[in-house]
Amino acid sequence: MAERGPAPRSLRRRDACGWLRPHLYRLGFRFRGVNQFKTAEKLLLGMAPRRCENVRMLVFLETERLLLRQFNLFDVDLLVELDGDPRVMRYITGGAPTSRGEVEDELLPAFLGYYREFPGYGFWAAVEKATQDFLGWFHYRPAPGDPLDQPELGYRLRCAAWGKGYATEGCRALIAKGFAEFEVQRVVASTMAVNTASRRVMEKSGMRLVRAFVADWPVSIPGDEHGDVEYAITRSEWELARTRP
Numbered sequence: 001m002a003e004r005g006p007a008p009r010s011l012r013r014r015d016a017c018g019w020l021r022p023h024l025y026r027l028g029f030r031f032r033g034v035n036q037f038k039t040a041e042k043l044l045l046g047m048a049p050r051r052c053e054n055v056r057m058l059v060f061l062e063t064e065r066l067l068l069r070q071f072n073l074f075d076v077d078l079l080v081e082l083d084g085d086p087r088v089m090r091y092i093t094g095g096a097p098t099s100r101g102e103v104e105d106e107l108l109p110a111f112l113g114y115y116r117e118f119p120g121y122g123f124w125a126a127v128e129k130a131t132q133d134f135l136g137w138f139h140y141r142p143a144p145g146d147p148l149d150q151p152e153l154g155y156r157l158r159c160a161a162w163g164k165g166y167a168t169e170g171c172r173a174l175i176a177k178g179f180a181e182f183e184v185q186r187v188v189a190s191t192m193a194v195n196t197a198s199r200r201v202m203e204k205s206g207m208r209l210v211r212a213f214v215a216d217w218p219v220s221i222p223g224d225e226h227g228d229v230e231y232a233i234t235r236s237e238w239e240l241a242r243t244r245p
Helices: 021-026 033-045 076-083 100-117 166-181 196-204 235-243
Strands: 059-062 066-070 122-128 134-141 152-157 186-192 208-213 228-234
Touching: 059 122, 059 166, 066 166, 076 100, 076 134, 100 122, 122 166, 134 166, 152 166, 166 186, 166 196, 166 235, 186 196, 196 228, 228 235
Parallel strands: 152 186
Antiparallel strands: 059 066, 066 122, 122 134, 134 152, 186 228, 208 228
């Protein structure tokens, strides 16, 4: 459920602000990569504060307590802070942080690229509605090589959001939206076998254990010797669960 590393390096890097590009070209800007585009965007928009309510939000999904919105170019600091907590990264890198350079040059461009290439799929910033605080993110997209109607579900949340039901709330909402609106046929999620908290989230989200496996991860961390587990839910299982009292 919590990914074992950053977004795939093979993803093409694209910005998610295509509406702005013509204006920048008319002003004579030519740029490559997220950093140059970010600088140009600030000249037109001004520096947006870090408070989530003041940043342009393209909301993908709303639950009782959460807003799941698109990421934008001003979210670098939030992602660096999230991945800088060794407790958050325990089951991902063994606690090692993601560098600012990797967030700026690989992670965030990969997030932004999904919105234009895969409608309905991507990485979504989780915002607490009551406080407008950034809580982390959820992803809902097919893993590389998987069918488009079989997305993988995952999340990464700040420690302050743990134990409050936010992970289950976001996962249930994404599962329902995929089946109801995007012709999804099956949703999968995986985590380390020893990650009992994420396994509980999968079970509470209606998913069932389908297999245990051993993966060749680029970083070996404590607990790898126990392998990983995969959970899943099909469209028919989800529809059947909706009919139960």
